[in-house]
Amino acid sequence: MSQRKSLTIDSQREAQVWQHLFEQFGIPRIPGYRFLKSGRKRIRLISEMAFNILGNLPYTGTTGLYVGEYSPTAFRLSMDGAHILGPYATKQIVKLTDEQAEVWLQGESVNYEDEQRGYVIVIHNDTILGCGSLSEGKLRSFIPKIRRLKSP
Amino acid sequence: MNDIDTLPSAFQRRFQKLLAKEYSRFVDSICQAPNHFVRINTLKTDIKSGVEHLEHLGIETSPVPWYPAGFRITDAFEQIPFTKEYSLGWYYIQEGGSMIPPIILDPQPTDTVLDFCAAPGSKTTQMAQMMNNEGAIIANDRSFRRLTSLGHNIQMCGVINTITLRQDGRHLSTRLPLQFERILVDVPCTASGHLRSKPPQVKIPDRKRLFGIQAVQKGLLTAAFRLLKPNGVLVYSTCSLHPEENEAVVNHLLENSPNAMIEHPRISNLQSHPGITQWNETPYQEALSACLRIYPHDNDTDGFFIALIRKHM
Numbered sequence: 180m181s182q183r184k185s186l187t188i189d190s191q192r193e194a195q196v197w198q199h200l201f202e203q204f205g206i207p208r209i210p211g212y213r214f215l216k217s218g219r220k221r222i223r224l225i226s227e228m229a230f231n232i233l234g235n236l237p238y239t240g241t242t243g244l245y246v247g248e249y250s251p252t253a254f255r256l257s258m259d260g261a262h263i264l265g266p267y268a269t270k271q272i273v274k275l276t277d278e279q280a281e282v283w284l285q286g287e288s289v290n291y292e293d294e295q296r297g298y299v300i301v302i303h304n305d306t307i308l309g310c311g312s313l314s315e316g317k318l319r320s321f322i323p324k325i326r327r328l329k330s331p
Numbered sequence: 332m333n334d335i336d337t338l339p340s341a342f343q344r345r346f347q348k349l350l351a352k353e354y355s356r357f358v359d360s361i362c363q364a365p366n367h368f369v370r371i372n373t374l375k376t377d378i379k380s381g382v383e384h385l386e387h388l389g390i391e392t393s394p395v396p397w398y399p400a401g402f403r404i405t406d407a408f409e410q411i412p413f414t415k416e417y418s419l420g421w422y423y424i425q426e427g428g429s430m431i432p433p434i435i436l437d438p439q440p441t442d443t444v445l446d447f448c449a450a451p452g453s454k455t456t457q458m459a460q461m462m463n464n465e466g467a468i469i470a471n472d473r474s475f476r477r478l479t480s481l482g483h484n485i486q487m488c489g490v491i492n493t494i495t496l497r498q499d500g501r502h503l504s505t506r507l508p509l510q511f512e513r514i515l516v517d518v519p520c521t522a523s524g525h526l527r528s529k530p531p532q533v534k535i536p537d538r539k540r541l542f543g544i545q546a547v548q549k550g551l552l553t554a555a556f557r558l559l560k561p562n563g564v565l566v567y568s569t570c571s572l573h574p575e576e577n578e579a580v581v582n583h584l585l586e587n588s589p590n591a592m593i594e595h596p597r598i599s600n601l602q603s604h605p606g607i608t609q610w611n612e613t614p615y616q617e618a619l620s621a622c623l624r625i626y627p628h629d630n631d632t633d634g635f636f637i638a639l640i641r642k643h644m
Contacts, residue, residue, distance in 0.1 A: 211465065212491070226492035229467035232443065233494065235508055236469075240495035241482040259420065259489050262375060284415055308419065322418075326487070331413045 187233065188216045196222060199254050204300065205269030220248040224263065247310070255298050256310035258322060265300045265307040273311070273318065275303045283320045284308060284328040291318040341535050349572070349607070353628070360628035365527040367408040368427040368632075370453075371400045373460045374489045376421045384416050396600035397630075398430045400460070420487040425453045428524070428625055428632035432568040433457045435596040435623075435639055438513050440465035445511040447500050447555045448518055450477030452484035458515070459490040469511075471496040471503060501550040504557040512563045516555045518548045520569040520576050524634025526627060541575050548580045556588055559642045564594070567638040572624070574610040577636040581606075581622065582615040590643045593618040602629035606638070 188196070193214050200206040213230040215223045225233075225243030233239065246260030256264065279289045280303035293313060301308045301318070312319040322328075338358065347354045369392075371381035378400055385392050385402075390410055395401030404411065411417050411424065433454050438444045440462045449455045449470035458468055470485075470493050472478050478497050485493055498506060521536050521544060536544070552567055559565050567584075569576050584591050593616075606622030608615050622638040 224491050225494075226465055226467060228441075228443065228465065229492050229494055232467050232469070232509065236494065236496070237506065237508075238496065238498075240478060240497050241485060242494045244489060244491045245486060259486055262419065263489050263491065280415070284418060306419070308415075325483075326418050328415060328418050329413055331410065 187230075188214060192216075196249055196254070199249065200264065203254055203298070204256075204264075204271050206264050206267045209264075209267065214246075215242060217242075217245070220250060221245060222247055222249050222254075224260070253298055255312075255321070256300070258309040258326060261300050261310040262307050268300050271295055271297065271299045273299045273301055273313065275301060275308070275318075277303070279303075279318075280308060281328065283311065283318065284322055286320050286322050286324065286327040288317045288319045290316055292316050339535070345535065346572075349574075350626070353626075356628045357626055360626070360631070361526040363527060365633075366427065366631055367404040368395065368425060368430075369402055369404060369411065369422045370398075370425045370430060370457060371402065372421055372423050372456070372488050373400055374464055375419060376416070381416070381421050384414075384421070385411075388414055395427050395430065397598055398434055401425075401427060401430045403427065403631075420489055423453065423456060423484070423488060425457070426633050427630065428570065428635040429453050430457060431598065431601065431623075431625065431635060432515060432517055432566050432637055433461060434598055435637055436513050436515050436564065436566040438462050438466070438468075442466045442512045443509070444468045445514040445555070445558060446470045447503070447514060447516045447551060448472055449481055449495070450474060451480035454515060454517055455481065455493060456484055456488040456490055459485075459488065459492055462492060464490065464492050466492055468493040469496060469507075469509075470494070471498055471500060473497065473499050501547075501554050504554045507558060509558070510560040510563070511558055512560055514555050514559055514563070514565040515568070516552055516565060517568045518551050518576075518580075520544065520548070520571040521573060522570050523572050524570040524625075524627075524636075526634060528633075535573075541573065545575050545580060548576055549583045552580055552584050553587070556584060556591060556640070556642065561642055561644045563642050565640045565642070567640060569636050570633060571636065572626070572634045574607055577624075577638075578606050578608075578610065578615050578619045578622065579613070581619060581638045581640070584640070585616050585618065592641050592643050593621045594639045594641050595621040596623055596637060596639045601625075604629070606636075
């Protein structure tokens with residue numbers, strides 16, 4: 180792993196990310212949470228105190244938690260990004276049945292009719308499963324391969 | 332599983348010397364099948380929900396007495412990786428003894444913590460949940476392969492307060508412009524405490540290898556101690572039971588750092604033995620009796636050694 184300087188984003192850009200999360204999912208700015216840029220689109224979440232230390236480190240590896248990809252049109256939450264930020268969401272939320280949740284966690288799309296479109300936070304029995312994409316009656320799964328539900 | 336009749340004579344001599352009257356209890360214990368444990372990840376769920384879901388799936392648990400988020404899995408352990416909750420990061424498979432060093436270090440949400448040899452991240456992610464994802468953890472490891480596992484475990488557990496570094500810990504004190512309130516030094520070791528899962532033949536390395544490992548351990552502990560703030564605390568731990576990797580290493584620090592003081596760890600509901608103060612005719616400082624030796628028969632876990640060290644002003 181090459182040691183690289185973490186890519187902080189300026190406060191204006193960070194505010195834009197929060198604004199986008201609010202507009203898209205109703206997630207407000209959360210005190211103590213800071214964003215970092217990783218690559219062109221990837222956004223990582225880090226605690227305030229760890230964020231403040233970063234400037235003192237000449238080199239870092241993985242920093243904070245990968246929470247999603249941000250483009251000018253949408254924020255796609257990662258599975259763990261949905262777990263940590265999803266509880267604050269007020270919109271773009273869908274609820275699955277037992278059977279749908281089982282299939283969706285295996286990485287498969289499920290049929291889902293809803294007026295909402297685009298990236299949604301997926302819930303089953305009050306538990307956030309992750310983030311999916313809803314269009315034309317299909318809910319696509321973004322569960323990473325390594326985390327997909329497998330049969331014994 | 333070990334067989335009492337196949338224990339090598341060198342192994343028997345060494346542990347008879349260490350354990351005296353308790354040797355037969357120790358041998359009975361290491362001839363048992365290894366136990367399975369999980370830690371409920373409170374960054375993703377609460378302990379009550381975590382246990383209820385396991386029970387609902389027919390997976391039997393019993394609480395680990397020294398840590399509220401730790402559970403021994405008494406039946407159907409093999410099902411856990413196939414559960415929805417495991418995929419979501421609710422459970423982390425971690426040996427019960429491995430949960431002890433972070434409890435003794437007791438990291439707080441306002442602390443800056445250094446995890447000196449962090450990968451694959453069992454103790455790092457445990458500390459993150461003990462800190463409620465606040466404060467900061469610098470998690471260092473030298474191995475690229477192990478750092479990849481650390482990154483995966485940080486992600487799966489939902490940890491946001493951790494920054495990883497890939498450095499040789501022995502040189503970290505010259506490269507890191509920070510000092511820390513708490514440091515965990517869980518050093519690479521011979522893993523001789525894992526006596527249930529691996530046959531003891533491989534657990535007594537030859538003298539050259541043992542002292543080679545010891546030199547690395549001394550270097551790591553010395554470097555970590557330099558990075559400790561005055562009045563800060565450091566936990567040195569190994570999953571080895573050999574005095575050469577434990578008391579001898581801590582004794583080396585005490586002899587070379589007059590401001591290093593051993594403290595007695597406070598932890599409830601845990602059985603342990605005191606550190607030894609002499610091995611193979613070599614005397615160690617009396618203060619080492621405050622260290623913890625945890626044998627498999629103490630708590631039905633793997634063996635561990637833990638020293639709590641404070642840096643006086």
